[in-house]
Amino acid sequence: MTDMSQPPNNPIGQSLRRREDARFLTGAGQYTDDVVLPGQTYGVFLRSPYAHARIKSIDTSKAKAMPGVVAIFTGADMTGVGGLPCGWLITSKDGTPMKEPPHPVLAQGKARHVGDQVALVVADTYLQARDAAEAIEVDYEELTPVIDMSSAETIGSAVHDDVPNNVCYDWGHGDKAAVDAAFAKAAHVTSLTFHNNRLVPNAMEPRAANAHYTRHDDAYTLYLANQNPHVERLLMCAFVLGIPESKMRVIAPDVGGGFGSKIFLYAEETALIWASKRVGRPIKWTAERSESFLTDAHGRDHATTAELAMDAQGNFLAMRVKTLANMGAYLSTFASSVPTILYATLLAGQYKTPAIYCEVKAIFTNTTPVDAYRGAGRPEATYVVERLVETAARDMKMDPAQIRRQNFITTFPYATPVGLTYDTGDYAAHLDKAIKIADVAGFPARKAASAAKGKLRGLGYSCYIEACGLAPSNIAGALGARAGLFEAGEVRVHPTGTVTVFTGSHSHGQGHETTFAQVVAAKLGLPVENVEIVHGDTGRIPFGMGTYGSRSLSVGGTAIIKAVDKIIAKGKKIAAHLLEASDTDIDFENGEFKVKGTDKKLPFGAVALTAYVPHNYPLDKLEPGLNENAFYDPTNFTYPAGSYVCEVEVDPETGKTTVASFVAVDDFGNIVNPMIVSGQVHGGIAQGLGQAMMEGAVYDSGSGQLLNGSYMDYTMPRADDLPSFTVDHTVTPCTHNPLGVKGCGEAGAIGSPPAFINALTDALGVKDIAMPATAERVWRAANKIA
Amino acid sequence: MSIPISLTVNGKAVQASVDPRTLLVQLIREHLQLTGTHVGCDTAQCGACTVHMNGRAVKACSMLAVQAQGASITTIEGLSQDGTMHPMQAAFRECHGLQCGFCTPGMVMSAVQLLADNPKASEAEIREGLEGNICRCTGYHNIVKAIQFCQSGAQPAAA
Numbered sequence: 001m002t003d004m005s006q007p008p009n010n011p012i013g014q015s016l017r018r019r020e021d022a023r024f025l026t027g028a029g030q031y032t033d034d035v036v037l038p039g040q041t042y043g044v045f046l047r048s049p050y051a052h053a054r055i056k057s058i059d060t061s062k063a064k065a066m067p068g069v070v071a072i073f074t075g076a077d078m079t080g081v082g083g084l085p086c087g088w089l090i091t092s093k094d095g096t097p098m099k100e101p102p103h104p105v106l107a108q109g110k111a112r113h114v115g116d117q118v119a120l121v122v123a124d125t126y127l128q129a130r131d132a133a134e135a136i137e138v139d140y141e142e143l144t145p146v147i148d149m150s151s152a153e154t155i156g157s158a159v160h161d162d163v164p165n166n167v168c169y170d171w172g173h174g175d176k177a178a179v180d181a182a183f184a185k186a187a188h189v190t191s192l193t194f195h196n197n198r199l200v201p202n203a204m205e206p207r208a209a210n211a212h213y214t215r216h217d218d219a220y221t222l223y224l225a226n227q228n229p230h231v232e233r234l235l236m237c238a239f240v241l242g243i244p245e246s247k248m249r250v251i252a253p254d255v256g257g258g259f260g261s262k263i264f265l266y267a268e269e270t271a272l273i274w275a276s277k278r279v280g281r282p283i284k285w286t287a288e289r290s291e292s293f294l295t296d297a298h299g300r301d302h303a304t305t306a307e308l309a310m311d312a313q314g315n316f317l318a319m320r321v322k323t324l325a326n327m328g329a330y331l332s333t334f335a336s337s338v339p340t341i342l343y344a345t346l347l348a349g350q351y352k353t354p355a356i357y358c359e360v361k362a363i364f365t366n367t368t369p370v371d372a373y374r375g376a377g378r379p380e381a382t383y384v385v386e387r388l389v390e391t392a393a394r395d396m397k398m399d400p401a402q403i404r405r406q407n408f409i410t411t412f413p414y415a416t417p418v419g420l421t422y423d424t425g426d427y428a429a430h431l432d433k434a435i436k437i438a439d440v441a442g443f444p445a446r447k448a449a450s451a452a453k454g455k456l457r458g459l460g461y462s463c464y465i466e467a468c469g470l471a472p473s474n475i476a477g478a479l480g481a482r483a484g485l486f487e488a489g490e491v492r493v494h495p496t497g498t499v500t501v502f503t504g505s506h507s508h509g510q511g512h513e514t515t516f517a518q519v520v521a522a523k524l525g526l527p528v529e530n531v532e533i534v535h536g537d538t539g540r541i542p543f544g545m546g547t548y549g550s551r552s553l554s555v556g557g558t559a560i561i562k563a564v565d566k567i568i569a570k571g572k573k574i575a576a577h578l579l580e581a582s583d584t585d586i587d588f589e590n591g592e593f594k595v596k597g598t599d600k601k602l603p604f605g606a607v608a609l610t611a612y613v614p615h616n617y618p619l620d621k622l623e624p625g626l627n628e629n630a631f632y633d634p635t636n637f638t639y640p641a642g643s644y645v646c647e648v649e650v651d652p653e654t655g656k657t658t659v660a661s662f663v664a665v666d667d668f669g670n671i672v673n674p675m676i677v678s679g680q681v682h683g684g685i686a687q688g689l690g691q692a693m694m695e696g697a698v699y700d701s702g703s704g705q706l707l708n709g710s711y712m713d714y715t716m717p718r719a720d721d722l723p724s725f726t727v728d729h730t731v732t733p734c735t736h737n738p739l740g741v742k743g744c745g746e747a748g749a750i751g752s753p754p755a756f757i758n759a760l761t762d763a764l765g766v767k768d769i770a771m772p773a774t775a776e777r778v779w780r781a782a783n784k785i786a
Numbered sequence: 787m788s789i790p791i792s793l794t795v796n797g798k799a800v801q802a803s804v805d806p807r808t809l810l811v812q813l814i815r816e817h818l819q820l821t822g823t824h825v826g827c828d829t830a831q832c833g834a835c836t837v838h839m840n841g842r843a844v845k846a847c848s849m850l851a852v853q854a855q856g857a858s859i860t861t862i863e864g865l866s867q868d869g870t871m872h873p874m875q876a877a878f879r880e881c882h883g884l885q886c887g888f889c890t891p892g893m894v895m896s897a898v899q900l901l902a903d904n905p906k907a908s909e910a911e912i913r914e915g916l917e918g919n920i921c922r923c924t925g926y927h928n929i930v931k932a933i934q935f936c937q938s939g940a941q942p943a944a945a
Binding site for chain 2: 015017018020021022023024025026027028029030031033034036127202203204205206254255256257259286288289290508509510511675676678679682683684685686687710711712716717718719720722724725748
């Protein structure tokens with residue numbers, strides 16, 4: 001543990017207003033589509049209108065002759081270029097590796113989902129590129145699309161010719177024999193079968209890229225709406241295009257939301273980089289929203305049967321889960337890990353269930369690829385656990401809070417039967433607090449008041465846990481990860497004592513420029529204004545893994561702290577020289593280097609200046625300068641957990657469901673900026689309620705067309721669909737990082753869907769209702785109409 | 787074929803010659819380099835492109851530039867005066883009414899219109915008034931708070 005210095009105005013724990021806001025509020029933000037480069041051209045992708053089709057021929061001759069057209073490329077031009085890689089190897093129960101069929105940058109002979117990219121048109125203007133794309137003639141031979149996961153193995157049509165049964169892998173996790181034995185002696189088994197609906201991430205900024213090859217240095221610059229520019233660069237350079245990483249700079253400037261969808265290496269930016277050298281001019285592409293629907297990796301889409309075995313007192317004995325997970329048409333960058341490593345390992349939830357077994361079969365279909373979306377596997381796991389637990393309480397005629405309480409893990413560290421070791425937590429504390437804030441005691445009276453108006457009222461709980469800061473690298477590697485999971489930070493102290501921090505974490509709404517500055521300012525005893533945060537540019541920052549999985553503060557923040565520790569250690573040596581003391585006698589606190597037991601001291605700025613103007617300096621023993629970097633590989637995940645209480649009111653005549661109140665009590669460990677943390681929770685809850693109430697990609701099972709591929713059709717929460725939320729906290733600090741932080745970005749999206757469905761099923765008096773619980777579904781359930 | 791248009795944008799006279807199919811938002815972003823106005827959905831659903839035209843909030847992604855012939859347009863860049871944020875902009879910062887910032891310009895322009903139309907809007911009326919703007923980050927909670935803060939006339943504590 002690193003000692004946190006506590007200056008008089010310690011910025012840690014303060015709701016400092018965000019420094020990034022001034023530019024966003026005045027229109028001065030710079031997103032990828034805002035960047036216009038000299039000689040700019042525009043790229044438009046021609047996409048397959050069919051879910052599954054053989055491409056018999058492509059005729060670009062007419063299109064190439066159209067005004068302004070610079071070039072047109074098809075898959076035939078890219079033979080010899082590698083496919084997009086998958087970053088996690090999953091091994092099936094029978095020991096065979098997952099199937100990894102090629103994921104071509106531009107379609108090679110076959111289109112595998114509606115929106116699959118078939119050609120890239122480059123023109124002087126966007127409209128010219130669009131016009132030309134429409135003039136390309138493609139002769140398609142339609143094939144039977146594989147849409148429904150349940151029939152994919154037997155349909156007799158293969159998404160990939162070399163995977164005839166469309167099964168990517170068939171994986172198992174846990175002790176099957178122990179689980180089966182526990183079920184055999186159980187007093188009661190609760191079971192549920194449901195679909196965790198497919199979501200479209202819908203970051204408000206569509207994906208965009210601007211690819212620029214420069215001849216003078218034979219190098220590439222890629223502006224990209226992306227969450228992890230180094231990962232992007234590594235995958236594209238090393239695995240697809242064979243470009244030295246030293247010849248590529250990826251800049252992810254202001255990024256308008258990601259929610260996971262901007263983690264991945266996509267075909268579009270890869271094609272643009274490849275083409276930019278061929279046309280010798282920068283090429284910009286910005287997705288239309290309909291393209292985002294068809295090509296941003298989707299989330300969730302699990303079909304699951306889950307069972308919970310209990311003794312007669314409602315003590316959990318074992319859990320058994322069987323899931324079909326939709327991979328879509330290709331393996332996206334981290335797709336394989338989401339329904340396995342990030343899912344089955346979370347099935348213990350907050351409970352001491354002694355035995356758990358989970359089987360996951362991953363299926364290729366002719367749909368958009370599926371990958372990590374806010375929570376990634378953990379929302380699906382939480383939905384399984386918390387729907388089962390609530391249903392079990394009803395089956396056992398027990399209070400749903402009590403059945404949870406009696407099964408809570410209460411001693412830490414705790415090794416679950418699915419491979420994780422929780423370091424700390426106090427689950428009863430946040431459940432108690434949530435129950436109090438939500439006034440659960442007053443619920444019967446509110447229910448009666450609703451009934452008097454002809455409304456149905458219900459209350460539901462959700463006690464989620466998640467694992468953030470995926471780590472450590474060596475263990476993840478043993479589980480199939482093909483990437484490191486560390487983070488990097490560099491702290492550059494300037495001669496005048498101001499500081500620039502370079503972080504491998506990326507901010508696309510999370511406010512790192514503020515929070516990270518608070519952390520560094522606290523450590524160095526500096527005004528927050530003196531600390532600048534730089535992220536999102538491989539030309540400036542050290543090699544980092546970016547932002548996903550609520551890792552930025554716990555992993556990226558720790559890397560920065562380790563670099564700051566090195567700065568302080570070196571500063572002590574400089575100060576010792578100046579103060580004519582031994583460096584072991586120097587303390588650093590509140591921004592000052594002091595000789596222990598004396599009043600001799602130097603401010604941080606004086607030491608910084610001396611480091612760069614080393615006239616009175618131990619040059620024989622110490623390098624000049626004050627510039628340190630650090631890489632941090634966590635020793636364990638962090639385990640945020642919380643208790644949510646949702647109350648709904650249903651109008652049985654219309655099926656309209658109103659969220660009457662939503663209380664979230666989270667344990668994120670220590671909190672650096674409460675305002676920002678609450679904002680993350682609000683947004684997460686909104687996305688989770690979106691999943692539960694209204695969102696869901698709908699594919700036509702015959703044609704494979706995405707039926708709700710625009711904001712006219714795909715419903716997302718708007719302001720009047722949601723209530724104000726009540727957000728509060730309990731704190732058990734993480735035990736293995738110096739800030740004691742756990743991560744807060746995904747919690748709301750993880751915990752809220754089961755809380756809502758538990759409340760809704762309580763109101764309706766039904767065992768289950770499918771997500772999204774649309775007004776029609778609710779109306780049918782309320783009126784018992786199939 | 788291109789069509790000449792003249793209009794006023796953020797108080798300045800603008801003349802341009804545009805392809806007839808050019809959208810107002812394309813004129814603003816690409817011809818005038820005012821990139822604070824964003825395109826989020828192309829279908830007038832998300833409101834990221836909201837600007838004021840002749841004092842009314844409009845969605846610039848679903849209007850042709852030529853329809854703004856002679857109009858007076860205010861974009862997010864024109865909302866602050868002499869480097870001082872409009873009270874609605876300051877309220878969004880004070881109340882953390884934004885995260886990624888992409889929907890924010892449109893959200894602020896709509897919010898200004900909302901209070902101009904209904905200065906004493908209730909929370910329910912504010913939420914209803916934001917129907918035409920989608921935010922994926924904030925869950926609207928702090929956007930509503932920001933509009934209420936602006937409504938109250940309170941001064942932000944933070945600089």
